[in-house]
Amino acid sequence: MKNWFKKASSMLLTLSLLIGLITVPAHAATTPLFTIEAENATLTSDLQVATSIYGTAKPGYTGTGFVWMQSSGTISFTVTVPTTGLYSITTRYMQELSTDGRLQYLTINGVSKGSFMLPYTTTWSNFDFGYQKLTAGTNTIQLQAGWGFAYFDSFTVDYANLDPLNPPATLTDSQATPQTQLLMNYLTGVYGDHIVSGQQEIYGGGNNGNYELEFDWIHNLTGKYPAIRGFDFMNYNPLYGWEDGTTNRVIDWVNNRGGIATASWHINVPKNFTSYTLGQAVDWKDATYKPTETDFNTANAVVPGTKEYQYLQLAIQDLAEQLQILQNNDVPIMLRPFHEAEGNGGANGEGAWFWWAKAGAVVYKQMWNMLYTELTQTYGLHNIIWIYNSYTYSTSPQWYPGDDKVDIVGYDKYNTVYNRTDGLSGVPNEDAISSIFYQLVNLTSGKKMVAMTENDTIPSLQNLTEEKAGWLYFCPWYGEFITSSANNNPTTLTTLYQSDYVITLDELPNLKVSVPSSSITPTSASFDKKTANQADITVTMTLNGNTLSGIKNGSTSLVSGTDYTVTGTTVTIKKSYLAAQAVGTTNLTFDFNAGTDPVLAVSVVDTTPSSTITPTSASFDKNTANQADIAVTLTLNGNTLSGIKNGSTSLVSGTDYTVSGTAVTIKKSYLAAQAVGTTNLTFDFSAGTDPVLAVSVVDTTVALPGALTLSGTAGNAQAALTWTASSGATSYKVERATGSGTYAAIASGLTALTYTDSTAVNGTLYNYRVVASNSGGSTTSNVISLTPASTTSTGSLKIQMYSGNTTDSSNTIAPRIKLVNTGTTALDLTTVKLRYYYTVDATNKTQAFWCDWAGIGSSNVTGTFVTMASAKTGADTYFEIGFTSGAGSLAAGASTEIQIRIARTDWTNYTQSNDYSFSSTGSSYVDWTKMTGYVNGSLQWGIEP
Structure with missing residues (x-):
């Protein structure tokens, strides 16, 4: 998740260490490691040792009394521990002032460990501050009043009774594919003893389409690749959905590179859902996943018959199509849908970052259950390991969908810049956040694995091992979250990746299940369509535990009992079916329930003598x-x-x-x-x-075409020809002399009276003639001679450019343009037009443009799509850039940059390699004469196509 979702207030996020998920662990020893009466601790002067409050005794305390903490003050004590590791810190207390709880702050060795809300109780009760890291030797523990007003009887420090981290490998989907179950078996096998490395890829064509940037960066630094790759299915949606290759990259990562795949689902909704019509295409700028930017009623999304419900069903269908492709390719996926739901905390959606949490925990769980049921039952998808994103607020258990629909619990760690608890600043936060880890373990009583599903800084190897933080895997977000030294220290990262504790791509076992295939005998046969020679073809199957589902000829299924019959392991292909096939090879695919489907190649001939x-x-x-x-x-x-x-x-x-x-x-x-x-x-x-x-x-009754006269003019790398109409002519052809008095046609079947030869070379003399014809004969025009010459014009401006997207086939054309005033006076930009020439490829598609950035302000840049009167080599369309009065003027010798994107509204691809203005190489500005510039309509720069 991008960092702006993590910038919550420190008050809300420090509440992440609340008591709601913690149960007081049972220590192995009968006597705790350390206990101190509160009145024997070091107290600030504003604290009191008491036995009663306002004259009312509070019996049941131990020692000589208890400490009454009101609105301020601190309680401090020291404890000596034998080794560095996790320890349990608890207090015996009473808080009878507020049913909403009273806030206190815990500090260890001068470093804040967050805030804790003491629940309301009128009897002496135990409160657990969770598992905290103490270093070997003496440690100072301090409790400071936040909202204060509580009584403290004693404090206890003991060895942490850590969960054994041995959850079962049982998936919630009992019909899980063999590959999915094998992956789950592997993950539970390494859980607690190792951490699996991961990395989120960029999405939406970022990094100029380089999806490997972060992965190659990690490999160049550490010599290793991460084992898990994070994906996002956000671009498969009912609004502006487009194929960005995510599904194919998942298949490649798992099947070809041997990795593990996980995916989130930033599914969007229309900003103006009230006026939205189901199935309507919506530009991505008019879609959102933020609850504050849409009138989408999340509560209706689980109510059949509502527009919100129908929209979500469309979105689920788009997701299911991609997951089905993965399942067809035997690819399991760790899916993390509807992630980070609780946001900044609260049960009613008050802290939500995403629309799917807007209606609160009850609706969220209904939506999760609906998605689970739709994917597993309606769409028959059984290649999913379900990951639920949790937090550690007191309300977090209310959001949990249940053990029957969650396989892994995830936590998204972003605390390097905000809400860090290690007491440092300006450096990566390498804390293993073990207290949070074990709170999430306790959420399911240890029945589910816990993973760091997103993060900024990866915890250090030392902290992970010392604190026994058994995170299943880590997965930093893309870009600066992994590559910036402010988020991840390169030395720490290298040490981690090269350690035995971390599992990298090269250390993964083979996670593919070998399914035995069925076979057939024979795999080839012949059939003669001659009536006397026609015969059925008999095939013997070796099933290897599989069953025959059917037989197909291409995508057409043969009809069992009519086109073929099955008896035991014998299949008979009927001659009546084969006789209807065309001469040549007919490939019949035997479709089995598992494994590779064998093919019977039937060579169909016909020896019947032809007439x-x-x-x-x-x-x-x-x-x-x-x-x-x-x-x-x-x-x-x-x-x-x-x-x-x-x-x-x-x-x-x-x-x-x-x-x-x-x-x-x-x-x-x-x-x-x-x-x-x-x-x-x-x-x-x-x-x-x-x-x-x-x-x-x-038809010789038609008269020969009448006389015609040819004329023309030479231009830049072209010759424009015009001729008079020839009476009776049905078509014309243009011929060009090839030497020695011979001519060759360069255009035929013309009905117009003009033609432009755009293949001409500047400085070369050409002789042209035109031939008019009909079915009765032809007439030849006079011969004209033309010599094309360059018409390049330069003046008070020039254009420099490079293509921001250099792939041959792309859904986006992205010229990066620098306009330079080469004159001696200021250039009024309202008089300037720039043209980028290209082939539109699909004339029935609506196009749009965006000015992503401009030195004179994006809002001051205009754009127009113009269809050229006659197509040229490399161009039938140009995009004309203009400027509003707000752009002002460009000083003499000055320049300004403009970054444009052009796309079809359905996001289908252009073929850029045949575009006149396209540059396939370079990533910096160069003089570019294949774009033209005009001042007051006069060509001042470039060569028109």
């Missing part, structure tokens, strides 16, 4: 004086003529053609109705290959 026709080509003139029937002779070879077709249209026997024995006559009345060109007539016989008669249809 032939003579001739196979002919011509027909539509000129009335020249029209004639076409006679065709059949060689039947035992077959019969079923009919004749022109494409899919059957000719009418007796009208369009006649048959007499082996002689067929194609009637001139039919042929005269065909268009000029080639008409292919297929003779359909009862067996064998059907021969084709190709009829060249012409």
Whole structure:
């Protein structure tokens, strides 16, 4: 989670060490390590030793009395422990002033360990400050009044009775896939003895699309890769959803690189949900996961029939589609949905950071249960290890969905900058936060593993081992959370990664389950469509414990009992089915419930003798004086003529053609109705290959095209040609001289009277002519000579650029532009236009642009998409950048930068490699003449395509 979600007030976050999750541990020894009467501790002058309060005795105390702490004061004492480690600190107290509790602060060796709320009690009771780290030797423990007003009888320090950290490997989903169960077995096997390394990847195309940046940084520093990779399915959603490759990267990480995958789900809702129509596309800027930015009613999300419920179902469906792809590829996923719900604390959503917690703990648990049921039952997904994010507030147990729907409890640690308890500043907080760890262990009485599912600083190896902090894994957020030395000391990180305590990618075992595949015999066969030779094909299956689910030809399933039959391990493919297949290879896939599906390759032939026709080509003139029937002779070879077709249209026997024995006559009345060109007539016989008669249809009644005159002008790397209309012409072609008086066509089938040769090279002389034609003949124009020359114009500005996104295929075009005033006077930016040329690739797609940053202010940059009148090489569209009056002027010799993003609103990809203005290399500004700049409409920089 990004750091702004962690910046809660210190009061709320220090309450994370409340009593709500702690039970007083039973010490192994009958006599505690250390006990001191409160009245024997060091007390400040504003504290009193008492036996009664306002004249009312408080019997049951030990020693000579108790300490009455009112609104201020501190109680201090020292304790000597034999070794560095975790110890339990408890007090015997009474607090009868406030049912809401009274706040106190605990300090150990001068370092604050947070605030603790003493619950209301009118009898002497025990309160546990949790497990705290003490160092070998003397330690000073101090309790300071916050809201004060409590009575303290005694304090006890004892050895921590730590949970054995031996939870069962049983998953909540009894139908979990073998791969998922194997992963769970491994995790429970290393839990408590090792910590598994992890790292969250960036999402949404960050790092300029480099998803490996943090992972390569870790490897370059430590020589190791993390074992767990964090992903996020946020971009698969009903609003602005787009394919960012997350699912494929999960598959690659697990199946190809041998790692473990975990994923969160920052699912968004529309900001204006009231006016939102289900299924409507919404720009990402109009979506949010913050409860303060939306009118989405979270309470309705669990009520069937409401729009909120229907929207959440759509979101779940999008998530399920991706998880199904993982399951199909045998990939288990540790899923952490609806994370960090409680936020800053409270049972009613008052501390929520996300919309899914807005309605409080009761609704949250209903939503968790609904998601669990939908994914496991409705969508049949059994490759999930379910991770629930908890905190340690007194209200935290109220948010827990239950042991039957949670496999791992997670905690997100962000305390390097805010709410640290190690007494340091300006350095990474390498505390193992063991007290929090064991509070979360106690949340489920040790039945679930506890992981550090997000974090800034990774605890040091020394703190982890000394405090016996048995976190299952750590997983820093991306970017500066891992790479900045302010968050992680490189030396500490290297020591940790190279230690035996930390499990890295290269140390993971093979977590893939080997499923035996079924096989078939034979795997290839042949089938003859000749009636006398047709026969069923028999296949024997070796099941290896699997069962046959069906047989498919591509995506089409064969019909059991009709297309094939099964008896025991014998499958019979029916000849009636095979006879209907085309000549060639038919691949039949035997679909088994597990393992790799074998394929039977059937070579389909037809030895039936084919019929032939003579001739196979002919011509027909539509000129009335020249029209004639076409006679065709059949060689039947035992077959019969079923009919004749022109494409899919059957000719009418007796009208369009006649048959007499082996002689067929194609009637001139039919042929005269065909268009000029080639008409292919297929003779359909009862067996064998059907021969084709190709009829060249012409019409000599049309007069030759009339005369035409060609003219033209030369430009920059192009020649613009224009000609007069030629009477009777149906099309034109442009020819260019190739030398020695010969010409070659560079464009054919033209109907317009203009053409631009954009393949011309500057400084080369070209001879052009145009040919007009119809079915009766052609007419050639005069020859003109043109020499293209550069029209580059420079003046009072120039453009420098590089492409911020250099991938050939991308959903975003991201030019980084620097505009430079090369003149001697200030340049009024309202008179300036800049053009970026590209091919739009899909003309029916709506486009949008964003100015991410501009030196003259993003709001002062305008943009327009313009479709070019005629397409050029590398460009059919340009994006024109303009400036409002608020942009002001650019001083002589000064420059300003503009960062633009262009995308389709459905986020489909552009092919950038064929774009005129695109630069595939470089990450710094260079003079770029493939963008053009204009002042008052006059070209001042660059070369137009």
